[in-house]
Amino acid sequence: MVANRTILLVEDSDADSEATVRALGRCVGSPAVYRCADGDSALTFLRQLDRVDGLASRPAVILLDLNLPGTDGREVLEQIKADDALKHIPVVILTTSAASADVAFCYRHGASGYIVKPVDLAKFAARVQQFHAYWFEAVEPSTA
Amino acid sequence: MTDNSAYSIKSGEVTLTNCDREPVHIPGCVLSHGVLLVLRRSDLTVVQASANTSALFGVEPTVLLGRGLDALLAPDQVDVLAHFLRTERLENGPLFALTAIPTGASGPFDVTAHTQGELAVVEWEPSTRTGLPANPDYYSLVKRSVSRLQTATTLRGYCEAVTAEVRALTGLDRVMVYRFQSDNSGWVFAESKRDDLNTYLDQHYPAADIPLPARQLFLKLWHRLVPDVRAEPAELVPLTNPVTNAPLDMTYCSLRGASVMYTEYLQNMGVSAALVMPLVRDGHLWGLIATHHYSPKYIPHHVRAACEFLAQVVSLQLAAAEDREGQEYKLRIRSVHESLVLRAATTDTSLSDLVTGSPGLLDLLDAGGVALVQGGAVRTAGRTPSPEQIGALVGWLRDRTEGGADGVTHTNALPAVYKPAAVFKDTACGLLAVPISRSRRDLLLWFRPEHIATVVWAGYPTEKDVQIGPHGPRLTPRKSFDLWRESVEGMAPAWSEAEVEAARRFRVAVLDVVVGHAEQVAKLNKELEAHVEELDAFAYVASHDLKEPLRGIHNYAAFLIEDYQGKLGTDGEVKLRAMMRLSQRMESLIESLLHYSRTGRGEFVVRDKDLNAVLRGAREMLQARLQETAADLRVPRPLPTVRCEPVMVGEVFGNLISNALKYNDKPDKWVEVGYEGRTEPDGEGGTKSVTAFYVRDNGIGIPAKHHDAVFRIFKRLHARDKFGGGTGAGLTIVKKVVERHGGRIWVESTEGEGTTFYFTLGG
Numbered sequence: 017m018v019a020n021r022t023i024l025l026v027e028d029s030d031a032d033s034e035a036t037v038r039a040l041g042r043c044v045g046s047p048a049v050y051r052c053a054d055g056d057s058a059l060t061f062l063r064q065l066d067r068v069d070g071l072a073s074r075p076a077v078i079l080l081d082l083n084l085p086g087t088d089g090r091e092v093l094e095q096i097k098a099d100d101a102l103k104h105i106p107v108v109i110l111t112t113s114a115a116s117a118d119v120a121f122c123y124r125h126g127a128s129g130y131i132v133k134p135v136d137l138a139k140f141a142a143r144v145q146q147f148h149a150y151w152f153e154a155v156e157p158s159t160a
Numbered sequence: 161m162t163d164n165s166a167y168s169i170k171s172g173e174v175t176l177t178n179c180d181r182e183p184v185h186i187p188g189c190v191l192s193h194g195v196l197l198v199l200r201r202s203d204l205t206v207v208q209a210s211a212n213t214s215a216l217f218g219v220e221p222t223v224l225l226g227r228g229l230d231a232l233l234a235p236d237q238v239d240v241l242a243h244f245l246r247t248e249r250l251e252n253g254p255l256f257a258l259t260a261i262p263t264g265a266s267g268p269f270d271v272t273a274h275t276q277g278e279l280a281v282v283e284w285e286p287s288t289r290t291g292l293p294a295n296p297d298y299y300s301l302v303k304r305s306v307s308r309l310q311t312a313t314t315l316r317g318y319c320e321a322v323t324a325e326v327r328a329l330t331g332l333d334r335v336m337v338y339r340f341q342s343d344n345s346g347w348v349f350a351e352s353k354r355d356d357l358n359t360y361l362d363q364h365y366p367a368a369d370i371p372l373p374a375r376q377l378f379l380k381l382w383h384r385l386v387p388d389v390r391a392e393p394a395e396l397v398p399l400t401n402p403v404t405n406a407p408l409d410m411t412y413c414s415l416r417g418a419s420v421m422y423t424e425y426l427q428n429m430g431v432s433a434a435l436v437m438p439l440v441r442d443g444h445l446w447g448l449i450a451t452h453h454y455s456p457k458y459i460p461h462h463v464r465a466a467c468e469f470l471a472q473v474v475s476l477q478l479a480a481a482e483d484r485e486g487q488e489y490k491l492r493i494r495s496v497h498e499s500l501v502l503r504a505a506t507t508d509t510s511l512s513d514l515v516t517g518s519p520g521l522l523d524l525l526d527a528g529g530v531a532l533v534q535g536g537a538v539r540t541a542g543r544t545p546s547p548e549q550i551g552a553l554v555g556w557l558r559d560r561t562e563g564g565a566d567g568v569t570h571t572n573a574l575p576a577v578y579k580p581a582a583v584f585k586d587t588a589c590g591l592l593a594v595p596i597s598r599s600r601r602d603l604l605l606w607f608r609p610e611h612i613a614t615v616v617w618a619g620y621p622t623e624k625d626v627q628i629g630p631h632g633p634r635l636t637p638r639k640s641f642d643l644w645r646e647s648v649e650g651m652a653p654a655w656s657e658a659e660v661e662a663a664r665r666f667r668v669a670v671l672d673v674v675v676g677h678a679e680q681v682a683k684l685n686k687e688l689e690a691h692v693e694e695l696d697a698f699a700y701v702a703s704h705d706l707k708e709p710l711r712g713i714h715n716y717a718a719f720l721i722e723d724y725q726g727k728l729g730t731d732g733e734v735k736l737r738a739m740m741r742l743s744q745r746m747e748s749l750i751e752s753l754l755h756y757s758r759t760g761r762g763e764f765v766v767r768d769k770d771l772n773a774v775l776r777g778a779r780e781m782l783q784a785r786l787q788e789t790a791a792d793l794r795v796p797r798p799l800p801t802v803r804c805e806p807v808m809v810g811e812v813f814g815n816l817i818s819n820a821l822k823y824n825d826k827p828d829k830w831v832e833v834g835y836e837g838r839t840e841p842d843g844e845g846g847t848k849s850v851t852a853f854y855v856r857d858n859g860i861g862i863p864a865k866h867h868d869a870v871f872r873i874f875k876r877l878h879a880r881d882k883f884g885g886g887t888g889a890g891l892t893i894v895k896k897v898v899e900r901h902g903g904r905i906w907v908e909s910t911e912g913e914g915t916t917f918y919f920t921l922g923g
Contacts, residue, residue, distance in 0.1 A: 029708055029712060030712075031711065031712035031715040031716060032708075032711065032712070032715070034715065034719065035715045035718075035719075038719075038722075083704055083705075112707050112708055113704055134747075135707065135743055135744050135747040136714070136740075136744055137714060137718035137740070138718075140711075140715075
């Protein structure tokens with residue numbers, strides 16, 4: 017168990033956002049979830065946090081959708097990994113796309129995981145909970 | 161027979177074999193209806209006289225020898241003739257001098273004369289002129305005829321008009337325009353005749369029928385009359401001219417004795433009198449105006465002069481008429497050419513559409529048939545050899561190196577250069593071949609039938625029985641026609657310069673069109689690529705943008721159930737769950753569609769792969785189902801190694817085995833995977849052996865009427881929840897994979913007993 021139990025969810029779909037939050041809410045020690053509905057606000061949020069509160073308030077892990085309005089998820093990933101202050105935060109992709117090109121792109125650009133969203137809510141919840149179990153129970157989330 | 165010997169028709173021995181050398185210009189005889197006197201110009205005394213002076217003038221020729229003209233004419237007439245001989249230019253042929261009644265004669269004679277060096281040749285022919293003026297009025301005779309000729313539009317029409325005019329002028333039974341071909345053979349090109357006579361129109365005669373000496377003579381004189389072919393000719397006395405010590409050159413003499421062959425030929429046709437006038441174009445003997453009369457017919461000098469004048473007018477206009485006709489043909493070719501190119505240029509007209517249709521390739525040139533050989537396919541119009549014969553001909557053409565740089569070749573005697581053509585010479589004796597691809601694999605071929613085939617029906621001579629002369633049936637039109645027929649055996653009418661040129665021009669136009677079509681195909685391919693890319697984009701949209709809202713619907717339905725538990729009632733919850741199920745089903749349909757589109761496109765790398773390993777992979781994937789159904793998966797003999805895309809072929813086995821397990825209601829289920837050799841058509845008329853793989857089951861079977869439908873995407877034969885569901889894309893994807901390998905898939909099945917899916921993986 018670690019002190020920082022916050023997740024940044026970058027997700028434009030309210031339905032997916034709610035499904036994710038609900039699934040996480042059922043987890044032991046349900047983490048705090050910040051949500052940004054598009055890429056630009058996510059990047060702004062991350063950099064602002066960094067200035068104001070320093071390292072401590074940063075999310076332990078970022079759940080990033082790929083298809084976002086405005087700045088695309090792929091670009092958000094690239095910018096995070098190009099930013100010395102942010103690149104250590106693990107980014108897990110949570111997307112509808114099962115295209116191998118997207119999977120390859122994301123891992124090449126430093127993503128720590130890739131979750132395809134199923135249409136079945138039960139399966140969706142199971143995957144989110146697996147994600148939680150991995151990042152908050154099995155491994156120690158990065159606090160660096 | 162030399163020029164210096166004292167030859168005469170009567171004593172000479174002209175035969176069928178030497179008639180080409182017959183000295184027709186020194187026959188030593190005159191036609192018996194007139195008298196010929198040869199005078200020494202210096203003193204105008206008679207040095208030669210024809211033997212018939214006794215019959216016509218009542219005086220023996222020997223009596224006239226050494227005498228002056230006063231022996232026959234009154235003094236004033238002697239003066240007129242002497243003056244005429246002194247002053248006129250007479251060395252190029254005879255001119256009319258006067259009409260007189262010689263001493264001892266029973267009627268008037270027209271006197272014409274010409275000179276040969278020291279000699280003056282004076283010819284006397286019976287005159288029908290009555291009274292004065294003595295000057296012949298050619299003009300009035302010919303003027304109307306000439307004006308009528310102007311109205312003819314075609315060469316043939318023009319010549320027909322000529323025959324009618326000559327017949328009107330002379331009253332002869334038959335008047336023909338006989339036209340020479342380049343090989344000196346000839347044919348009756350136009351005819352005007354007495355109604356009761358057989359026509360000679362379109363009859364063909366070999367070159368030998370009008371021997372070289374005769375043809376040469378006709379370039380020098382403008383008419384030739386034989387008033388009675390049976391009349392005995394009158395020999396000259398003496399036979400050798402005492403002044404020149406040589407036979408008299410009678411080239412220009414109207415009274416020149418006729419060749420034995422000629423008169424016999426005419427007699428064999430039942431002809432008694434003949435008048436012939438040459439038609440000369442640009443110094444060459446183009447043809448003859450040949451006339452026949454079936455009783456002796458004397459045509460007096462002034463009428464002959466009118467005919468002669470007409471022949472000269474016709475000769476002068478021949479070039480223009482012939483050129484005009486050539487020009488009209490060229491214009492026709494050009495207009496057809498342009499229509500064809502216009503048709504070819506429209507986007508959806510392929511070359512093969514031009515073979516038939518209007519105008520078609522057959523309209524471009526005067527030909528019996530036409531064929532387009534393109535990509536091994538043969539399209540024909542008109543009368544042509546069979547496609548197989550054309551195929552062989554094309555092979556022969558390709559191997560030949562002859563022909564111009566553009567490969568255009570033509571012949572009017574194909575069997576002479578290409579032996580197999582002998583069997584189809586009645587359709588393709590003449591060939592004009594135009595390659596329309598660099599490899600000369602694609603060609604346009606125009607065919608012409610053998611000449612004989614086109615004229616035999618029109619021109620075979622049919623004559624009444626006549627007494628054949630001493631030289632036998634050779635001297636008859638029927639025999640002539642047979643000889644001509646032999647001489648043109650295996651020949652078609654030659655292709656003219658204009659036609660070959662037109663074919664060349666058409667070739668260039670076709671190449672433009674072919675290149676144009678190629679460019680169009682390239683453009684279409686580009687467009688197609690763009691479409692495929694769009695389709696890709698669509699597939700992406702389908703996978704994301706369609707699925708996201710779908711998930712939204714699903715999720716909210718789930719939230720409703722979660723958040724409003726107990727408030728919805730059972731019915732509300734059931735409906736919400738149905739909604740969730742439907743959204744999931746829609747997702748799997750979208751997935752299948754994506755899968756299918758990925759199967760048809762994308763990476764496809766074939767390599768040699770042991771199919772046993774592929775089958776093993778598929779088996780592992782289906783392990784759970786195999787255990788669940790307790791089915792027996794049999795492989796009677798190990799599968800071969802084949803060149804394929806292993807992942808996709810694994811999917812084929814997986815799908816087919818999965819179906820075999822699914823659609824089976826037997827207690828003991830089995831599936832057999834194997835292969836067998838098969839013979840299939842190779843698409844080029846032959847066969848090839850292929851390996852057909854099969855997946856066989858003892859399941860429920862498929863009714864025959866559904867054997868095609870099973871491969872249609874999303875087509876299901878059973879209710880969705882019967883036999884374990886599925887989207888109905890499996891066999892469609894299988895078929896796509898097989899087709900990408902260049903193979904095919906088919907099904908054999910007996911309802912209630914089982915199904916076998918066969919597939920091949922290409923050659």
